[in-house]
Amino acid sequence: MGTSSATTPRWRLFFHETASLLLDDELPVPPEVAEIVVAARSRPRRRSTPFFIGPEGVPDDIINDYFGPGGSGGRLAETSARSYAYDILVFLNILQQWNVDWRDASPAALGDVRTWRLYGQGNERPVGDSTWQRQAQAISSLYSWAATRGVQSPIPPSFDRSHRRVADPGSAYPRSKSIKWFTAAAIAQWVNLGLRGYLPDGSVDSSYRHRSGLRDGAFVRAAYGTGLRTQELGGLVIGAEWPAAPTGPYATLQLPDGLAKGGIGRPFWASAEALSAVHSYVSTDRRLAIETAHRRGVYQNLPDVLTLEERDSPRFAYDAAGRRLKLNLLTPFDRQRLFIRTKDVLEPAQLWLTEQGLPLPHTAWNRVFDRANSRVATMGVPMSRMTPHRLRHSFALKWFIIGRLLWIGRASTLSQAEADTLRDEMGSEWFLVQTLLGHRSVETTRNTYLEPFIGLDIESLLSQVQDKDAEQLLTLFLDKHPRVESRTSW
Template sequence: MELYFTNRRRALAVGEVPGIERAELSDLFGRRLALDGTPVLLDLGMRPVEPVSSWFRHLALMGRSVKTMRKYAYVALRLSEFLSQAGTDLMSATETDLLEYRALRTREQPEPIAKTTWEAEATAINRLYAWLVAEGYVAARPWRGDGSRDSLRNSVTRDLRVRHMTLEQYQYFRDVGLAGQLPDGSVDRSFRGRSPHRSRAGAELGLLTGMRLGEWSTLLLPELDLDGARPREGVEIQLAACAKFGRSRTVYAPRAALELVRTYLLLERRHVVTAAQATLAKRRPDLFLVDADQDGRGKLRGVLEGRRVTRTIRHMPPELRAITVMDTGDGLEPLAVFVGLGGTMPHPSTWDKIRWRAWERMRLHAADLAAPIMPTQPWLFHDLRHTFALQLLRFLMLRAAQDGAQSGMPMSTLADHIAYNPLLIVQRRLGHASPATTYIYLRYLKDPMREVDEAFAAWAAQDELTYAEIGRELLTRGTEEGSGDATQR
């Protein structure tokens, strides 16, 4: 079995499909019967494997994101292949078959997955079988369960993993890992990384706004308003389609973050775009070509797939943002803030490679006296979001305490509590659906490792003595205490 994902533009570019006229093909894709990115599972004869492929289409029609469908597709592929090797299929599988699959994934394969990862996979399998039952393919799920618990799950609750950076760690990550400097701040002339200003600007934007990687890396130039904003101002960004679960929120980008973005635009981006003009020209029919004169109301007008359309920027998904360009008269200008080779928006996997290369550089210079303490696991771009949340929460709680002490009065009304509560403010800034998620950050307001260091500082000072000297001191102390007790008696 092979897993594929629909792509209307590629299919139309091929132009010829046996048994289907080009006009008919254009009509089929014009009706948008399947969302781009919808999985299709094919057998060796290139025929859709049912009922899995129909479930994929159901997910697309229900509005599942491309990212979610991709995750579910690989779960279904792995399970289908396992059942096929066991001589059965999805409709005939028993509870024993599925428990054996769980054992394979969590214990027996060369690199078993974590229990929390299995919980996510079990969720996909549950939803697959719920659909199979609803469509009448099977009478019931093949495993037992009572209420919220069932034999397929591990009943492991996934907790929010919060990792945050100190100022020294962040600067080391940004400047040494991403930008190629040396720990002492000097230029490393042996650095051969690509687009260090882009990586540095992205990290600063992620840290100072609290946005996720999928949010700040897909921003468009009109959203930052770098031409219109005064030098001493930040900008507010309206997020929607690129936010997690499409949940709308307003993000504030301060001046410091915008300044690094401006530096990247001036020193790197224009050269990348100039070098990509030939590639962009070839792709012109597949791009969203917006008009040079816009109304500045958060909308873009232009030509997409041969039709005049208007799109609201905050509702534009990442895949549309990646192909949005403007004809300036001197060439095509991508509207994405961050661009890579070919003038296209870097894929999440590209940012992941950038992060890994940064980690290797940081490890290379970790022994330098100017380097901070490194964690055991590589930093994630998402750790910038956690750092933002903790720094903002710590600042707001301290300010609330100071304001309360100065006024001598507690917050008098429920409205005051809601308006000025630090946790609720951070919840709104991060876009958490529930304050319970934000409460988890309270555990990390104080650094437990630093508290351990302080608690045992006096004990740790003994490490300059030899074991013999420590033993002699203890014996002497015990003798003196013993003689003192004898005298008292």
């Protein structure tokens, strides 16, 4: 099924902000819609609450109540609520182009949406299975809520969250085959080809013009070296939450509540490679972007700024009225307006910046990865698409295997007594990875991140390679695994 003309009236998405209700894009707002937005400002809503206006210019009370204080969407974290809102917006506008009201959508219409998103002829931006599963979860959540308001759900009970038929509706959801893992060598190759401007033969591509390769490569290494999610790594504050310079082979850091999934912070660990790569970016490209922004006056008269005072404890930020806010609780969107004041000069507090010296939204990393994947694909290199979350999966696999080495006494860097102590503390390699990822349940670690490797007979594989280091071991017994991306020949 195709889509109709772009002139079809569409759904509009707004967000409640501290000072105003902002549109999701910069398109002109009709006067009648502007009146609705102005009236909506007075409603008691938390910051960044989504607000939908239908194609006829009328707010949709059911969807807006879903994101309200009493709705299922209102209980989501701020970033999750935004993600759900954009996914629902796409769904609504596809139905609108087919002249289908979302309240009257049938299971067949829902199946058509899935087909269009994944495989639709003429769809210039098809999504992968994992992206559809995320979008389907938002759609399912909305319809579950709407059912309490009299809307019949088009999602049959015999379908799972990805809208695929299952034999037993009460059974566990089947895992997506789109999940991939990458070895360190494959990640390095992807960075060189996609972000640093190299060609498959190892030479430099003289036509490559991307200027943020150092930043982007540092982010990839930091993601693989910490296992953090995109919004977690993308929102960290330099100095207070990430060291400005390497402090040793590993750094023990604290993820703030405002960035952590579920709103509960936790310790995390950064590898030496991650620390070194980020330091190279901080001391060169990031510093240059800030100095250039100062010369251009970018930081002068910025609206709605939060400041960290150099002389004060980094635990608090201050708004324009002097109110003190806990840094630990600031959300990713709060951190977009967070600056450090040094000698009456403002500098962005967030670690990752744009070329213009402004905080980079964590959502922008998806575009960075998309661009790099497109570049790799044009070279004909047989590599799977890299995503930020696949780096997290790869981090999990690396530490699962290293943990197994420790548990069976094959790690040369630990004495037997040290290995015994670690086993007593952690329980098993599964709990080690669970701790590193910050999962509340070890079942999530086992069944979502590492399910294909539960039965991996590492002991027999290691019998021939006792003297290899951890990364060589990873390459050795993951090189032929069908769902693990390894380095290809140049």
